Amino acid sequence: MKVLIADDDRDLLNLIAFTLTQASYLVVKATDGPAAIRAFDEESPDLAVLDINMPGASGFQVCETIRAKSRIPIMMLTVRGEEEDLIRALDLGADDYLTKPFSPRTLLARIKALLRRAGLESSAPAAAGRVALDVQEHTVRISGGAPIRLTKLELRLLQMLLANANRTVSSDRLLVQVWGHRNSGDRQLLKQLVHRLRHKIEADPASPQLLQTSAGTGYKLVVD
Amino acid sequence: MKVLIADDDRDLLNLIAFTLTQASYLVVKATDGPAAIRAFDEESPDLAVLDINMPGASGFQVCETIRAKSRIPIMMLTVRGEEEDLIRALDLGADDYLTKPFSPRTLLARIKALLRRAGLESSAPAAAGRVALDVQEHTVRISGGAPIRLTKLELRLLQMLLANANRTVSSDRLLVQVWGHRNSGDRQLLKQLVHRLRHKIEADPASPQLLQTSAGTGYKLVVD
DNA sequence: TCAACCGGTTATATGGAGGTAACAAACCGG
């Protein structure tokens, strides 16, 4: 689990980095807005912690930029007494905020909560019905069969479908969740991915039992 | 395994000492800064636990003094709400911190973690299945064969993999654990290290039985 | 009826990840 932290206060940055590292997160640091955006592009973190007051681009701009490309959870940091900032931050798509000063432990707890909410929680081996997903090993087992190895994208897709087991997920949502950006014009990618995944997990890929199509909307994972 | 504890609160000191003694550590006690430094010089402990607020020299000074002479793991104790202290402590080279109040059990767990990280773990020579690691001697034995000498990095890599035997460990995590910092862009180092280690421990390095790669994720040690 | 659209399939190009080798730099004990 990789976390991007952006704050121009180097001491605070290091303290946060240390705390998260101890909790076995991977940390990517940035001390100003442009660096944060660069780090986001290069490292593709799973979560971002952004200070609002930073030189270069403000936390707002960083938040907006990231949101334009990705749906990862974003937590904003602000100083007490500037609550109106928060409204703007949440408008721009931030998921949570924390008011300085805060204890490292608090930050850690909130980060865990965010990740849990985003369904990215590291440990939990997600499972529903006959589909058992092992995120760490990148494998699925269907009806207790042999583990099937999945690629990164296949795993993401299954994660999303599994999180909404037995319910249709729209193609647009899947595109955003799996690829992070992409306009919904890019359906070809999803078609391909579904096709490949079916060949891996379906007994008869021509008539899918698990990964079914919901015509005109999207796909659903039927787990019984 | 010898542990130095410095805290001016005698009750807490005794509680910690008792806990550690029960866990079969040797304990050296000090109730102020100068005593702590003296004890360090005379007893050469393997790890130090330092309260930040102490009469005489503060925990900071003690930390600095010890760091100037030694690389033993240092854990700082502080009271809740003084997080800025931690920044300074970590700057001075402390390895971990704990906020009072804490449970003895927590302290013990963190101490063990520190020792493990430093490769000083007292407990049983790490082993799982056919892989037996002797951390002191920097050697492995595979299926009871002859001991194989390992370099520092090889040892650490193997330690990490052994600690998660039969489970995939992500490349990013391995990089952080083995090299300590590093941007995760530096996968080449890991590739090389894996390559070298395979040539040492695998019967046929071209088709690894022990140190297997999990494509797109990382590596795992299969010990059966 | 037919054109537009949707979903499935196949084929091919491309880029990144991992393996290997060779070499350079740093380290270390004598």
Add this chain to the structure above:
DNA sequence: CCGGTTTGTTACCTCCATATAACCGGTTGA
């Protein structure tokens, strides 16, 4: 200071996941 070992760096190769494109059949609605 020397020689060997360990670690870091660069380059190249291969393979596979992903991206891109084209084609097919079915459905729908003008």
